[in-house]
Amino acid sequence: MLRAKLNRMIGVLVAASALAAPSVFGQVKVDPALPEYKPVKGVSGTIKSVGSDTLNNLMTLWAEGFLKMYPNVQIEIEGKGSTTAPPALIQGTSNFGPMSREMKAQEIDEFEKKYGYKPTALPTSIDMLAVYVHKDNPIPGMTLQQVDAVFSKTRRGGYAEDVTRWGQLGMTGAWANQPISLYGRNSASGTYGYFKENALFKGDYKDAVKEQPGSSSVVQGVASDRYAIGYSGIGYKTADVRAVPLAADSGSEFVEAAPENAYTGAYPLARFLYVYVNHKPGTAIDPLRREFVRYIFSKQGQLDVLKDGYYPVPAAIAAETLEKLGIR
Amino acid sequence: MVWLTGGALAVALLMITGLLLLVLVQGAGTFWPRPVERFTLHSGAVHMGEVTRVESFEPDESLFSQLEGPARARAEAMLAEGGGLIERRLVRIGNYELTGEHFAWVSDYEVAQREEPAWALIIERLEWGRFYGEPKAFLIDGEVAADSPEAVWALFNEHHRPSRQRWRERRHLEVHEIGRVNARQEAARIALRQAEIDHGVESPQAAAAAARFEVVQHEVEGEFSRIRDAIRALNEENARFKIVLSTAQGQEKHLEAAEIVRAFPANQLDVTSKAGVYASRWKEFLTADPREANSEGGVFPAIFGTVLMTIIMSLLVVPFGVLAALYLREYAKGGVVVSAVRIAVNNLAGVPSIVFGVFGLGFFCYLMGGTIDQVFFQAKSASGPTFGTGGLFWASLTLALLTLPVVIVATEEALAAVPNSMREGSYACGASKWQTIKRIVLPRAMPGIMTGMILAMARGAGEVAPLMLVGAVKLAPELPGEINSIAPFFHIERSFMHLGFHIYDLGFQSQNSEAAKPMVFTTTLLLIAIIAILNLAAIWLRMRLRRKFVANQF
Numbered sequence: 001m002l003r004a005k006l007n008r009m010i011g012v013l014v015a016a017s018a019l020a021a022p023s024v025f026g027q028v029k030v031d032p033a034l035p036e037y038k039p040v041k042g043v044s045g046t047i048k049s050v051g052s053d054t055l056n057n058l059m060t061l062w063a064e065g066f067l068k069m070y071p072n073v074q075i076e077i078e079g080k081g082s083t084t085a086p087p088a089l090i091q092g093t094s095n096f097g098p099m100s101r102e103m104k105a106q107e108i109d110e111f112e113k114k115y116g117y118k119p120t121a122l123p124t125s126i127d128m129l130a131v132y133v134h135k136d137n138p139i140p141g142m143t144l145q146q147v148d149a150v151f152s153k154t155r156r157g158g159y160a161e162d163v164t165r166w167g168q169l170g171m172t173g174a175w176a177n178q179p180i181s182l183y184g185r186n187s188a189s190g191t192y193g194y195f196k197e198n199a200l201f202k203g204d205y206k207d208a209v210k211e212q213p214g215s216s217s218v219v220q221g222v223a224s225d226r227y228a229i230g231y232s233g234i235g236y237k238t239a240d241v242r243a244v245p246l247a248a249d250s251g252s253e254f255v256e257a258a259p260e261n262a263y264t265g266a267y268p269l270a271r272f273l274y275v276y277v278n279h280k281p282g283t284a285i286d287p288l289r290r291e292f293v294r295y296i297f298s299k300q301g302q303l304d305v306l307k308d309g310y311y312p313v314p315a316a317i318a319a320e321t322l323e324k325l326g327i328r
Numbered sequence: 329m330v331w332l333t334g335g336a337l338a339v340a341l342l343m344i345t346g347l348l349l350l351v352l353v354q355g356a357g358t359f360w361p362r363p364v365e366r367f368t369l370h371s372g373a374v375h376m377g378e379v380t381r382v383e384s385f386e387p388d389e390s391l392f393s394q395l396e397g398p399a400r401a402r403a404e405a406m407l408a409e410g411g412g413l414i415e416r417r418l419v420r421i422g423n424y425e426l427t428g429e430h431f432a433w434v435s436d437y438e439v440a441q442r443e444e445p446a447w448a449l450i451i452e453r454l455e456w457g458r459f460y461g462e463p464k465a466f467l468i469d470g471e472v473a474a475d476s477p478e479a480v481w482a483l484f485n486e487h488h489r490p491s492r493q494r495w496r497e498r499r500h501l502e503v504h505e506i507g508r509v510n511a512r513q514e515a516a517r518i519a520l521r522q523a524e525i526d527h528g529v530e531s532p533q534a535a536a537a538a539a540r541f542e543v544v545q546h547e548v549e550g551e552f553s554r555i556r557d558a559i560r561a562l563n564e565e566n567a568r569f570k571i572v573l574s575t576a577q578g579q580e581k582h583l584e585a586a587e588i589v590r591a592f593p594a595n596q597l598d599v600t601s602k603a604g605v606y607a608s609r610w611k612e613f614l615t616a617d618p619r620e621a622n623s624e625g626g627v628f629p630a631i632f633g634t635v636l637m638t639i640i641m642s643l644l645v646v647p648f649g650v651l652a653a654l655y656l657r658e659y660a661k662g663g664v665v666v667s668a669v670r671i672a673v674n675n676l677a678g679v680p681s682i683v684f685g686v687f688g689l690g691f692f693c694y695l696m697g698g699t700i701d702q703v704f705f706q707a708k709s710a711s712g713p714t715f716g717t718g719g720l721f722w723a724s725l726t727l728a729l730l731t732l733p734v735v736i737v738a739t740e741e742a743l744a745a746v747p748n749s750m751r752e753g754s755y756a757c758g759a760s761k762w763q764t765i766k767r768i769v770l771p772r773a774m775p776g777i778m779t780g781m782i783l784a785m786a787r788g789a790g791e792v793a794p795l796m797l798v799g800a801v802k803l804a805p806e807l808p809g810e811i812n813s814i815a816p817f818f819h820i821e822r823s824f825m826h827l828g829f830h831i832y833d834l835g836f837q838s839q840n841s842e843a844a845k846p847m848v849f850t851t852t853l854l855l856i857a858i859i860a861i862l863n864l865a866a867i868w869l870r871m872r873l874r875r876k877f878v879a880n881q882f
Contacts (some may be wrong), residue, residue: 041552042545044510048717048823057621057839060803064619071499072507076823077802079837091694093717135433138388173388214836216844238842239418239431307424307456308621308839 030302033315037298039069045288046074048094051085052190053214054127054233055098055273061304066295073288082190089278090114095289097276100127100190100233101197111278120279122321123272124296126311128234129195130243130257130269132222139171141245141254144268147199150180150229154203166227175227183221183230184209191215194271195231235309259311273310277325285325297322348856355853358846359609361602364448364460364594366576367419367434368441370399375432376448376576377421377460378594380842384413387435403437420843422458423575430457431842444595447477449573451591453583454619457840461573461581469568480571481593484585487569491586498562501555509551516544525706613850622802622833623840627851629804631858633720633824638789638862640724640820641731645788646781648728649735656736657743658765670740677733685794688726693718693798697821714821718799721820726798727791731784738783742776743769778870782863789859792828800826802833827855 047066049059056079063075078084078094085097086107103111103119111119131147133139142150146169148157155162163169167176184205185192196202212218218232223240234257237243245254248268261267275296279285285293295301297319302312313321366376392403407414416435424430451459463480465472466487474480516537523537566586573581589612592605616626652673660666697715705714715722746769754764770777792800801823831851838844 041549042513044514053837056802056837060621063803064621068502070506070510071502072510074804074822076804078823079802080796093693136385136388138391212836213832216838216841217836220841235839236841238840239429239433240842 030299030306030312031315031318034297034299034302034312034318037069037295037300040287040291043070043287043291044072045286046076047096047288047292048076049096049098050078050080050088050094051096051098051276052082052100052273053079054082054100054189054191054235055079055124055275057235058125058273058305058308058310059096059098059275061308062292062296062301065300065304066292069295070291081186081188082193083188085276086111086119089119089276092278095277096292098124099274099276100271101194102274103276115278115280117280119276120281120324122275122277122293122296122324123313123317124275125273125302125305125313126262126270127273128243128257128262128267128270128311129191129199129231130234130237131199131246132219132230132232132237132241133244134222134226134228135240135242136226137175137242139166139169139244141247142169143247143250143252144199145249147246148201148203151182151184151195151205151209151231152200152203153206154200156201156203178227181225181228182206182209183218183225183228184211185215185218185232186211186213189215191231191233195269198269198271199231233310237309262311272313279325282326285327290325290327293322293325294327351849351852351856354846354849356850358850359606359613361450361592361594361597361605363444364450365419366441366443366445366448367417367439369434369438370440371438374576375419375421375434376445377419377432378450379417380420380431381418382415383418384410384415385435386412387414387437399437406437418842420458422460423581425456426575426577426579426581430840446595447481447593448595449591450594451573451583452589452624454587454589457620457624457843459573459581459583461575463571464574464580465572467570467572467582484571484591488585488588488591491566491569491584494562494566495586498559498566501559501562505555506552509548509555513544513548516541522706614854618803621839622830623838623844623847627825627827627830627854630825630827630830630851631854633800633804634789634827634855634858635862637720637724637727637824637826638785640721641727641788642781642785644724645728645731645735645784646777649732649780649784650739650777652732653736653739653743654765657740658761658769673733673736677737680793681730681791682793682797684726684730685797688722688729688794688798689718692722692725697722718797718801718823719821720799720824723795723799723824724820726794727788730791730794731788734784734787735777735780738780739773739777742773742780745776746772775870775874778866778873782866782870785862785866786859789862790828790855792826792832795826795829796832799823800829802829802837827851827858831855 047063049063056077059077059079063077067073067075079098082099082101085094085099086103088094089097090111097119102121108118131142145157145159146163149155149159149161149163150169153162161168164179165176166178166180184195187193196205210221212221212230215232215236218230219236219238219241222228222230223238229244234243243257245256246268247254255261255266255268257267262270275293277285277289277293279289297313302318305312362378362380364376365379366374368374387403387407392400392407395403403414414436416433419432419434421427421429421432445462447462449459449461449463451461453459463477463484464475466474466480466483468483468487474483520534520537520541523531523534527533566584569585570582571585571588573583575581590605590608592601597605613626614631615628617629618627619625656666656670693716697717697719700715750768750772751764754768759767802825804823804825831848834844834851835848
């Protein structure tokens with residue numbers, strides 16, 4: 001489903017990139033067709049966000065940008081993992097639920113049981129889940145099956161043997177005999193769930209994976225351990241780690257974790273980062289949430305996405321998402 | 329035995345001083361300005377920035393096989409010289425909006441030239457992190473007013489302070505003036521909602537409230553446009569002054585003077601000016617709001633939240649704990665039940681703090697808070713809970729529960745230490761039980777009770793795990809106890825920032841983790857200092873009380 005969405009986006013993006021004078025940032029651009037955000041009157045109240053840790057900094061950046069327009073809005077942001085988002089939305093203790101994966105059917109059911117309608121998912125930005133190794137690691141790339149064999153004890157991907165040493169991935173010299181040290185996220189994290197679903201083919205993680213409380217600590221763990229491997233959002237990349245190019249299977253080529261590959265859908269672990277809201281279809285959404293969502297999908301909001309190291313959504317997706325909430 | 333006990337003390341001291349020294353050395357050095365270096369590589373690439381870390385590494389063969397001809401020979405010679413190791417430096421290159429990177433590694437064998445350009449500026453700005461570049465021109469109204477580095481620097485210094493002053497004025501307008509107007513509008517809106525809930529949408533009361541809302545709305549619009557005009561004027565004035573910088577790669581960047589928090593030519597500073605930068609960075613750290621997802625700016629809201637929470641917690645826990653201990657020690661008759669209670673209290677001290685957090689979330693936030701919302705804040709809570717979620721008051725209550733055993737045990741010990749002969753003497757003079765407790769027992773036990781409070785404060789201020797559940801959040805710049813012009817002045821229902829949680833957040837969740845690492849130590853240093861200050865204050869209070877009570881007794 002995600003792949004289909006991303007593929008649909010390609011067309012949109014190619015069309016968009018043909019337009020002139022985009023805001024340049026490194027290699028990535030914010031779609032110039034996105035509207036500039038202009039503050040309106042009568043916005044006040046509290047924005048309370050509970051959910052993903054991957055989106056934690058991004059929510060904070062959006063909140064800071066929003067605060068500049070509406071200094072009197074109160075902002076509270078909590079990011080302990082995507083799994084914490086649905087209960088908070090259901091309980092009504094938050095009005096935004098950032099998630100780095102889609103809601104599971106069971107979570108949607110629980111929400112529906114309480115409110116009688118489904119929560120609304122807003123795809124706010126694009127992330128590539130990167131497999132990180134130490135900066136000195138010369139490995140040219142890995143197939144998803146190899147990734148599965150490294151991280152999973154069930155090997156649902158179908159790789160022939162359990163991989164525990166770097167030599168098994170074709171590395172030579174001093175690397176060959178070194179055991180692979182595994183870093184990952186804790187189970188409350190959406191990154192954990194997404195990786196399990198897409199890189200482990202719904203298999204189970206090895207017990208040896210060192211579970212970290214945050215995306216950044218995975219990267220720091222890999223940075224300080226020469227023979228380590230770990231996974232985390234592309235926004236958390238530092239100079240101390242390298243993102244391994246990945247291939248969907250042994251027949252395809254290795255694809256760099258670079259923005260152009262996220263948009264074309266060539267990178268196998270590209271995903272949307274969502275923000276969920278509780279909105280009864282057909283009703284008008286309150287001004288505070290309406291304006292915050294408009295800010296997210298404005299030029300400034302998508303520039304914040306770049307600032308955090310993720311990739312912005314094209315204007316067509318932004319417009320379609322706003323339509324879902326009846327915002328124009 | 330002397331050696332054993334002395335040795336144990338020495339080991340304990342060694343560990344504590346070691347930890348404190350580590351925090352002190354790492355934390356205190358963070359803000360000291362470092363020189364800016366420019367590395368020109370053989371490949372033609374240029375990196376300019378501050379060197380933050382140096383390490384030796386054993387290069388992989390594959391690394392050198394990419395090199396050709398002289399480059400390879402040079403690298404191999406360097407490798408032989410270093411005994412198989414080569415040094416590399418982590419350079420903070422900043423300019424994130426241009427490069428997409430905050431840091432870059434530079435290995436020695438790649439470097440063709442290494443220099444410290446005299447006019448390289450370190451610029452700390454409101455957005456996008458640090459900028460490194462050399463001054464090229466200063467623009468006033470789009471016209472070049474200066475183009476030599478010295479002249480640009482002089483002009484920048486002349487215009488920077490007034491620009492920042494205008495920026496602060498703008499912030500004041502935005503936060504206080506607009507805030508006041510917004511609060512008024514929100515109050516009218518809530519009154520309307522409440523009237524609709526209480527009397528029905530069609531009722532005359534609701535119509536009256538709607539009329540009032542209209543009037544307020546109209547007035548508010550007028551005030552808004554007045555404030556907006558003032559802000560626009562300030563913005564336009566600020567947009568006139570821009571500094572043009574060229575990066576090491578030769579790109580040009582225009583920056584408004586008002587966007588720049590601090591700029592200095594790092595390679596020209598003497599020790600006094602470096603100390604000035606150092607002090608100014610500390611001042612910002614202690615008094616400013618955080619910026620850029622907490623990775624820059626200050627931690628004032630977190631300091632405020634920590635201190636206020638600790639004080640509220642102490643105010644809650646001490647009376648409860650002392651009363652409970654008084655009953656246990658003075659009134660209750662010894663027996664199985666009292667022993668059981670005592671054991672239960674002692675065991676409470678051993679319950680993991682996260683369990684208190686879960687209890688606080690379920691009982692205080694959801695049950696009590698939810699009920700309060702339903703009864704008192706029907707209209708306001710329609711768009712989100714008021715008390716029915718984590719907040720300062722619930723966090724203080726949870727920590728008060730957590731530290732209750734400490735206070736009870738300390739108070740009981742202090743009461744037990746009051747000699748029985750004093751009580752009996754008091755009874756012999758005809759005093760009642762309460763008079764005896766009030767006049768004889770409590771004053772004597774007061775220092776011990778205060779010790780319990782000090783212990784409780786130290787325990788509470790450093791606790792993080794339960795707070796993550798009951799109200800500490802990553803960003804809550806609005807202070808929970810801010811005394812502003814908007815009633816009800818204190819917002820104990822609000823979430824708050826906490827230094828301990830801030831440390832966790834910086835350490836494990838920061839996007840720019842390399843830049844956040846030194847901040848972790850600095851924030852830790854600050855938290856330790858604050859706990860020490862709170863304790864010293866309590867000790868000072870204890871001394872005063874001791875003197876007062878002892879003097880009154882005779």
